[in-house]
Amino acid sequence: MRSSSSDCWRPRRRTCTPRTSSASCAGRSRTGETGVSRRTLLGACVAAYVVLLVVAATVLPDEVPLHVGIDGTVDRTGSRVEALLLLGGLGLGTVALLAGGALAAPRLPLAWINVPHLAWWSATPQREARMRRMLADDLWLLACATTGLFALVLVAVVLLARGGDDVTGPLLLVAVVVWGLVVGVGGVLAARRRYRPDDQPDDRP
Template sequence: MTQTGETWQQREAARKDVAREARDLPREPASWGPRLAIAVATLAWLTTLVWLVATLPERVPTHWSGSTVPDDWSSRGTALAMSVLLPLALAYPMVWLSRLALVWPDGINVPHKQWWLERPRRLVRFERLVREDLVLLVAATVGLLTAVDVQIGIAAHRPGGETPGWSVPVLLGTYLLLVGLVVGRMVVGRRYRPREDDAELA
């Protein structure tokens, strides 16, 4: 029993009712910032693919192990296939995880989650906030994969397939910084705080 006299079974049933009602409501459109970020990342990825198709030789360096000299090479076809499949398989599907907020809301953990689960309209807003954050993470991931493709494309035309020693630390460091900013905003920022001043959600 809770302090309000509600059992966990009653609380769980109430959450299911809220989620069921929320699924019947229209989804809120994402704000322009995340949409712009993923549009820019996607355009950069597609442009890089076109460049790779036009310029990659038959033998391509695809892995560097702690040095500027590659330790693994692939065929042109394999390198192009990985450039296409990695974003499609690893990055873009993450956006769909926001649907868990409406199907299995307890499966998503953010600050003040209980407040967001109390009303259908709140849950719809919650799904939009999660979706926007996931879109930003997808944009950062696609950006990283695209930057790696650019590195491969440049190294493929260098003697021995060498790449600058600073490239991997800079690319990985930038990616981790972007991911940290998004996650930090989710965890410690004001983004998921209760919106008692919003009449639609209060």
């Protein structure tokens, strides 16, 4: 019985088996389905942040507020170049660190990974592969959230530097605290739920 040419060229679906390393499993189908899209999302966030930096470079005055006290008043200023280097370096550097962690997640030593119930996740190669995919996805999202935080700070700095009213400083402080609580506390709670041991089969993609 002759097979059609399309059958000859039909790719085989690869699955993770006990002989397959957890690192290679972690880099397969789930990366193609979600990792790429989240990398694209992060790329869009970073591009928007770079655009904000360019706009800020054209509208910021020579003297720029660099720190807001606990009462919401500016207690330290610096030059425009210093502000751009500080916000650009910290923002892009932090995002690059998180993105690097996401890219390295399939190959990180287990001793470097800190997730709830790590012993359960590392008990089989299939569980470990799924855990590494989940960790990479979480780091991509955290990098996006971090970009948003620095963009918020940059916008507030521009408003303050260009003569914002007395409520801009306190609003900045409140916004940063709320954002940090949402990302920090929400992330911890989500991780505890997300990495809870389940009854799913070990060959779950």
